[in-house]
Amino acid sequence: MFRLSNIARAIIVGCAMLAIQGCASSGPRFSEMPLAQQGPKPDMARIYVYRTTILGAAVQPDVTLNGQAVGTAVPNGFFYLDRPAGEYKIATETEVERTLNLTLEPGQTAYVRLGISMGFFVGHVYPELVENSQGSKEVQECHFTGPTP
Amino acid sequence: MLPLAVFRSGEKTMFNRLSSPHLRALPVIGAVMGLLLFGGCAFNVVTLHANPTTLTPSAEVEPRYILQSPIRTELVSGWATPLRAATRWQKIGQITEGEVFRTKDQVLTVEASNLYQADIVVKDGNIVGYYIPTSKSFTPCQDAKKINLIIPS
Numbered sequence: 001m002f003r004l005s006n007i008a009r010a011i012i013v014g015c016a017m018l019a020i021q022g023c024a025s026s027g028p029r030f031s032e033m034p035l036a037q038q039g040p041k042p043d044m045a046r047i048y049v050y051r052t053t054i055l056g057a058a059v060q061p062d063v064t065l066n067g068q069a070v071g072t073a074v075p076n077g078f079f080y081l082d083r084p085a086g087e088y089k090i091a092t093e094t095e096v097e098r099t100l101n102l103t104l105e106p107g108q109t110a111y112v113r114l115g116i117s118m119g120f121f122v123g124h125v126y127p128e129l130v131e132n133s134q135g136s137k138e139v140q141e142c143h144f145t146g147p148t149p
Numbered sequence: 150m151l152p153l154a155v156f157r158s159g160e161k162t163m164f165n166r167l168s169s170p171h172l173r174a175l176p177v178i179g180a181v182m183g184l185l186l187f188g189g190c191a192f193n194v195v196t197l198h199a200n201p202t203t204l205t206p207s208a209e210v211e212p213r214y215i216l217q218s219p220i221r222t223e224l225v226s227g228w229a230t231p232l233r234a235a236t237r238w239q240k241i242g243q244i245t246e247g248e249v250f251r252t253k254d255q256v257l258t259v260e261a262s263n264l265y266q267a268d269i270v271v272k273d274g275n276i277v278g279y280y281i282p283t284s285k286s287f288t289p290c291q292d293a294k295k296i297n298l299i300i301p302s
Contacts (some may be wrong), residue, residue: 089283101283102283
């Protein structure tokens with residue numbers, strides 16, 4: 001039977017830890033960012049986009065807002081966007097595109113969580129609108145991945 | 150079952166195995182299994198059944214209604230968030246399918262392969278479907294359901 005030496009085990013564990021850390025975000029936490037905690041200006045709306053799960057950590061597609069790349073779906077990461085009121089489409093794409101279509105009103109804050117589901121070759125990252133009470137709790141432990149609005 | 154028995158047999162050669170009638174069927178079985186597998190692993194693409202419509206916004210500020218009891222509806226295609234009791238709803242306008250009400254007390258989305266923020270459409274005291282502002286369309290419920298909205302005293 002094939003047995004790994006202690007050195008080989010240590011190398012594998014070390015590589016795995018490095019890989020996992022490399023996939024996760026490393027910016028400041030939400031709780032360490034006063035600017036992120038302030039609400040939007042009265043005439044603007046704010047969208048927090050975050051991902052809590054490290055499941056499928058290697059799958060980190062771009063996040064687009066109305067077709068423009070605005071961030072990346074980094075595990076345990078978040079970013080936020082201040083935009084004028086209006087209609088928006090948030091999308092991520094791996095094997096297929098998943099979209100969330102929402103309308104924002106002035107002064108509104110919306111929390112968009114990026115979940116992951118099984119795919120054929122690659123997992124699918126999908127945006128979902130969550131309740132503010134839930135989103136504001138979940139984003140607390142996430143790390144900022146920018147860009148600054 | 151049979152192929153495995155053949156694999157275990159030390160006397161059978163590769164040629165013999167391929168010439169066995171059961172094993173000659175293997176490619177067909179493999180293709181059928183593959184099709185089933187691919188079918189099961191399809192991307193679950195579900196299109197929301199929605200028709201274009203035009204919203205006529207309310208001309209005046211409408212009163213707020215309170216939903217008395219929770220409601221779970223079934224769409225012709227896709228899924229909708231259940232409506233929670235005690236949420237406040239305000240009429241925002243009218244479409245041909247009914248009156249459109251919006252709430253800020255809960256997230257309301259209709260979902261197929263993609264998600265859409267939505268408002269409820271009420272006609273004759275029943276919820277008949279959902280209005281999707283971003284696509285300016287209406288997606289119907291399978292069956293209209295009684296909705297109990299009251300104005301708080």
